[in-house]
Each structure stands twice: as C-alpha cells, then as structure tokens.
Amino acid sequence: MKTAVITGAGSGLGxxxxxxxxxLDYKVYLLGRTRYKLEKISRNMKGKSFIYEVDIADPLSVAEVFREIYESHDNVDCLVNNAGVGIFKTLDDIDNREIDLLFDTNIKGAIYCTKEVLPDMQRRNNGDIxxxxxxxxxxxxxHEIIYSASKFGMRGFSEALTxxxxxxxxxxxxAYMGNMNTSLWREDEPEELKSYASPTDxxxxxxxHFLDRESIFSSDIEIDNQ
Ligand SMILES: NC(=O)c1ccc[n+]([C@@H]2O[C@H](COP(=O)([O-])OP(=O)(O)OC[C@H]3O[C@@H](n4cnc5c(N)ncnc54)[C@H](OP(=O)(O)O)[C@@H]3O)[C@@H](O)[C@H]2O)c1
Structure with missing residues (x-):
C-alpha cells in the first residue's frame, strides 16, 4: 500500500x-494545526488514515512529525505540499507579522517538509512531490503583493526541485490554479466567493495529471479558472 502525506488536509483542497x-488506496497522513478538522476528514475516509497535528512553519515540529511517520509507519511515497495561508493586502496595509506568516507557511513550511522526505525518496529513487x-x-x-511573492517563491523552489x-x-x-471556494478567504470573504471553483473539481x-504522469510527464498543471 502506498502512502501520501498531505499538509493542510483539514479543509479545502487538502x-x-x-x-x-x-x-486510490493510498494510506493517507493528514497534517494540519487543528485536530478536530483532521478528525472530521479522517472519519469520512474509508481507507487507512493517520492524523498529525503540526504547524509546518515550525521546523522542529515538522522534523518530529516525520520522525514519527518514518519510525512507526513506513516510506512516504507522495508528499503533497498544500498547506497555505491567504492574506490579501497591499504593501501599505500588511504588517511584519503577516509577512512572516505568509513566508513561514507558504514557502518555508513546504521546504521543511520536502527536506524531511527527499533523502529517503533519493535513496529509493522513487517518489512524488x-x-x-x-x-x-x-x-x-x-493587492496581494506578499501572497504573490510567497507563491513565486514556491514556484522557484518547485522548479529547482524538478x-x-x-x-x-x-x-x-x-499545480497552479485560480480562486477556489475555500476557507482561505475567511478573513476578507469576497462577495463572489460562491462563484469560485470548487476544490473538488x-x-x-x-x-x-498525477495519474497520467507515468507515460506523459509534464511538471506543471495549469488550471485557468479566474
Ligand atoms: N482558495 C483559493 O482561492 C486558492 C487559489 C490558489 C491556490 N490556493 C492554495 O491552495 C492551498 C490550499 O488552500 P485552500 O484554498 O484549500 O484553503 P484552506 O481551506 O484554508 O486550507 C489551508 C489549510 O492549510 C492549513 N494550514 C495553514 N497554515 C498551516 C500551518 N502553519 N501548518 C499546518 N497547516 C496549516 C489549514 O489548517 P489549520 O489552520 O487547521 O492548520 C488549512 O486546512 C494553499 O496553498 C493555497 O494558497 C488556494
């Protein structure tokens, strides 16, 4: 049975x-900061799943969680770097704490998680990120200057990993996509939220794309919704 670790698995796209x-019959590790959200998702899953409460912005917690996964379970076949925060503000409006939160979560968190799984994937010469x-x-x-900067950073990291x-x-x-109807927008809920793409679609x-890649490999998925 293959294993997938998914960050930010308690809501939305995750x-x-x-x-x-x-x-697809993967054993799924659900990571996020809020246990009850992860428990709800886990309860709705038929297959095997495990919950790990972790703040991916904290490298020590990330290291501890992956140590537990590798010790008590098995390999990580697929890491999904999905967790993210949305703070959509201009440079004038955003404060330093919010800038740190965006970079610590949207880029550094994904880098910390990747560093935990990559050596084992390299040893086995197998894996998906x-x-x-x-x-x-x-x-x-x-109007979302630092969010954009964090996602450009993530793109650079992903391209270099490729x-x-x-x-x-x-x-x-x-994976690149436009707006989705998720709790990412809870701070400043836009009027048109309901018209945004569903995370299910x-x-x-x-x-x-993930399943096609055995035969046709493209490192980018571009979804052109608004
Ligand atoms: N919604 C959109 O319009 C949109 C568009 C393009 C791309 N995206 C990207 O899609 C990804 C998923 O977002 P979503 O739209 O599904 O929003 P979401 O429902 O808010 O999901 C984000 C998840 O990340 C978790 N999370 C946040 N900070 C975390 C941290 N420090 N450590 C661990 N988990 C953390 C949150 O759970 P906890 O708070 O419980 O930890 C939450 O479950 C994000 O990377 C986002 O930037 C979203």
Whole structure:
C-alpha cells in the first residue's frame, strides 16, 4: 500500500486531495494545526488514515512529525505540499507579522517538509512531490503583493526541485490554479466567493495529471479558472 502525506488536509483542497488519494488506496497522513478538522476528514475516509497535528512553519515540529511517520509507519511515497495561508493586502496595509506568516507557511513550511522526505525518496529513487502553488505564482498582483511573492517563491523552489530530480524516478508536480471556494478567504470573504471553483473539481484535474504522469510527464498543471 502506498502512502501520501498531505499538509493542510483539514479543509479545502487538502481535504479533497486526501479523499482522492484514499480512493486510490493510498494510506493517507493528514497534517494540519487543528485536530478536530483532521478528525472530521479522517472519519469520512474509508481507507487507512493517520492524523498529525503540526504547524509546518515550525521546523522542529515538522522534523518530529516525520520522525514519527518514518519510525512507526513506513516510506512516504507522495508528499503533497498544500498547506497555505491567504492574506490579501497591499504593501501599505500588511504588517511584519503577516509577512512572516505568509513566508513561514507558504514557502518555508513546504521546504521543511520536502527536506524531511527527499533523502529517503533519493535513496529509493522513487517518489512524488506535489506542490500546490497558485496562479498568483505566475502573475503577481499589487493587492496581494506578499501572497504573490510567497507563491513565486514556491514556484522557484518547485522548479529547482524538478531540476534536482530530473534524472531520477522522483516526480515533482506543480499545480497552479485560480480562486477556489475555500476557507482561505475567511478573513476578507469576497462577495463572489460562491462563484469560485470548487476544490473538488480542481482536485479531479490535479489527480488526472498525477495519474497520467507515468507515460506523459509534464511538471506543471495549469488550471485557468479566474
Ligand atoms: N482558495 C483559493 O482561492 C486558492 C487559489 C490558489 C491556490 N490556493 C492554495 O491552495 C492551498 C490550499 O488552500 P485552500 O484554498 O484549500 O484553503 P484552506 O481551506 O484554508 O486550507 C489551508 C489549510 O492549510 C492549513 N494550514 C495553514 N497554515 C498551516 C500551518 N502553519 N501548518 C499546518 N497547516 C496549516 C489549514 O489548517 P489549520 O489552520 O487547521 O492548520 C488549512 O486546512 C494553499 O496553498 C493555497 O494558497 C488556494
């Protein structure tokens, strides 16, 4: 049975990806900061799942969680770097604490998690790393300047990982999408939130690409919703 570790699995896209990997018969490790959200997702899954409460912005907690996963369970076949925060502000409005939170979660958290799984994937010459980025990592916007900068950072990290693993059986996949109807927007809920793409539909597209990659490899998934 293969294993997938999904960060930010307690809601939105992360929870939909968790269900999708479970349906593919993966054993799924659900990571996030809020236990009750992870428990709810786990209860709705038929296959095996495990919950780990962790703040990915804290490298020591990340190291501890992956130590537990490797000690008590098994290999990580797929890491999904999905957890993220959305603070959509101009440079004038955003404060230093919010800038740190965006970078600590959206880039550094994904880097910490990747550093925990990559050596083992390299030893086994096998594995998948799925990076959930955003169209904000392709086109930057002034009104979400630091969020865009964090996603551009994630894109750079993902592209460099693709280069690092190019002659191996480790696959790095970067997913870029527009707005989705999730709790990412809870701080400043836009009027048109309900018209945003459903994370279920976005998950279907991502998983189609994920499954195709054995024969046709493309490192990017670009979903052009608004
Ligand atoms: N929604 C959109 O419009 C949109 C568009 C493009 C890309 N994205 C990206 O899609 C990804 C998923 O977001 P979503 O839209 O599904 O929003 P979401 O429902 O808010 O999911 C984000 C998840 O990340 C977790 N999380 C946040 N900070 C964390 C931390 N420090 N450590 C561990 N977990 C953390 C949250 O759970 P806890 O708070 O319980 O930890 C939450 O479950 C993000 O990377 C986001 O940037 C979203």
């Amino acid at each position: 929870s939909e990806l968790a269900y999708a990997f479970s349906k 799925l990076n959930i980025i955003s169209n904000s990592g392709k086109t930057a916007k002034a 280069d690092l693993t190019k002659d191996t059986n480790i696959r790095v996949l970067a 976005v998950t279907k597209i991502i998983m189609d």
